[in-house]
Amino acid sequence: MSLKVVILAAGKGSRMKSAMPKVLHRIADKPMVEHVVDAAAALGAQSTVLVVGHGADLVRSAMQDRVEYVVQKEQLGTGHAVEQALPKLDATDTVLVAYGDVPLTRPETLQKLISDVTDSNLALLTVLLDDPNGYGRIVRDETGNVVGIVEQKDASDEQLNIREINTGILAARASVLSELLGRIDNNNAQQEYYLPDIFKLAVQQGMTVSTHHPEFEWETVGVNSRAQLAELERVHQRNQAEDLMAAGITLRDPDRIDIRGELVVGTDSVIDINCVFEGKVTLGENVTVGPNCHISNSTVASGTVIKPNTVIEDSVVGENCTLGPFARLRPGAALRKSAHIGNFVEIKKATIGRGSKVNHLSYVGDSTVGENVNIGAGTITCNYDGANKHQTVIEDGVFIGSCSQLIAPVKVEKNAVVGAGSTITRTVAENQLAFTRAPLKTVDNWPRPVKKPKSE
C-alpha cells in the first residue's frame, strides 16, 4: 500500500489576469504548485500526479520530472479531473487529492487524512467559516455523520446556513475512488462532474467519512486573485519569521523580512528590517544584518556584521568580517576571517585574505588578495582588456595607495607599497615601493574665471 498524491492544476485562473497558468504564480519565489509537490514529497508519496490543462506545457517545464502528468483537455469538473489520474494509480494505493492553488497546507495536516483511509472510510478536510459563501457545505445527519456535500449553487436556503465547508482536500483508497467516480454525473447547477459527490455515494453504500480540521485556517486558503496571492505571501513570510524567532534569532520586525528560499541562521543573530534572502543562505551565530540587505545563495560565518544596504550574491564570508554600508559582493567573492569591505566597494571572483581591508569606493575582481593587505580608497583592479579577463595577485602585507589602478595580469608581492594614484602594469617585487606620478606643476596668481552677469 503506497501513497500517491493527485494535484489538480488544470484550471485557468481567469481572475489572475495573467498569461501564466495560475499554479505557476509564486509564493516566496516558488510556484504555488511546487509548494504542494514539496508537501507531497514530505509525506513520502511514491508518486505525484499533476492534472494539467490550461498552460500544460508551462507547468511541465516548471515541474520537470518531479511529477507525473495527465492532461485534462476540457475542464468538466473536479470529479472529471481526478478521473484523469486513475490510470496512474494502483487499486491498493492511498490517494490524497490536493490543489495546485492551495499552497500552504502543512504535511502534518495532510498526514492525518492519509492515516484515516481504509477500504471503507474516506477522509476529508473541512473547516468552519464565519462566511461560508461560495464553498461546498458539509451535510451531516442528526448523529453528526457526514452524509454528503452540497455546492453553493445547488444548496437549499437551509443548507446555505451551514458553516462547515469542504476544503476540497481528501484522501481515499484508489479502488474506492475509481468505483465512486465511475458513478457521479453532472446533473447539477454547473453541469460539472463534482468530486464532492463521491461522499454521498460512499455513505449510501455503507462507507464512512471521517473529517479533520486544519490547525490554521490559512492552510486551506486558495488563491484566485493577485490580492489573495499577496495575502498568502504575507502569511507564509510571517510563519517563516516565527520559526526563526523560535530558533533564537532576533528579528527587528517579523513583518518586514522576506525569505525566498532556505535561510538557516545561528542563534543570537539579529536581522534588521527589509532584508531579502534568496536561494540557500546560511548565517552563523551572532551575525548582524543591517536594514535593506539582499543576500542570495551565500554563507556568512559567525560574528560578522553586515551594515545597511549591502548586497551579497553567491559568496562566502568568514568570521568576524565587516561589510558595508553599501557593499556589493558579486558571485565568487570569498572573504576570510576579519576582512573589512566598506562602502561602495564591489568584489567579484576574488578572495580577500584574513584581516585585509578594502574600505572605500573600490573594485576588486578576478583577484587574490593576501592577509593584512590595505587597499586604499578608489582602487581598481583593471581585469578586463575588452576581450578577456585577467588575474591580479596582491600578496600578504601589501599597501595599495588610494586611487591606484592595477592593470591585470599583474602581481604585487609581499609587503610592497604602491604609491597613491599609480597605474601598475608589471610585477612589483617584495618590499618595493612602486609609484607612477605625473610631475606636479604650479602657476602663481592664477586668474580664476569670473561669472558672466545674468541678462535680465
Ligand code: UD1
Ligand atoms: C471546489 C469544491 C467545493 C469546495 C471548494 C474549495 C467541487 C465541485 N467543489 O469548488 O466543494 O468548497 O472547491 O475551494 O469540487 N479543476 C480542474 N479541472 C476541472 C475543474 C477544476 O483541474 O475540471 C481544478 C481547478 O483548477 C482548481 C480546483 O480544481 O484548482 C477547484 O476547482 P474550482 O472550480 O475552483 O472549484 P470550486 O468551485 O472552488
Ligand code: CA
Ligand atoms: Ca468552480
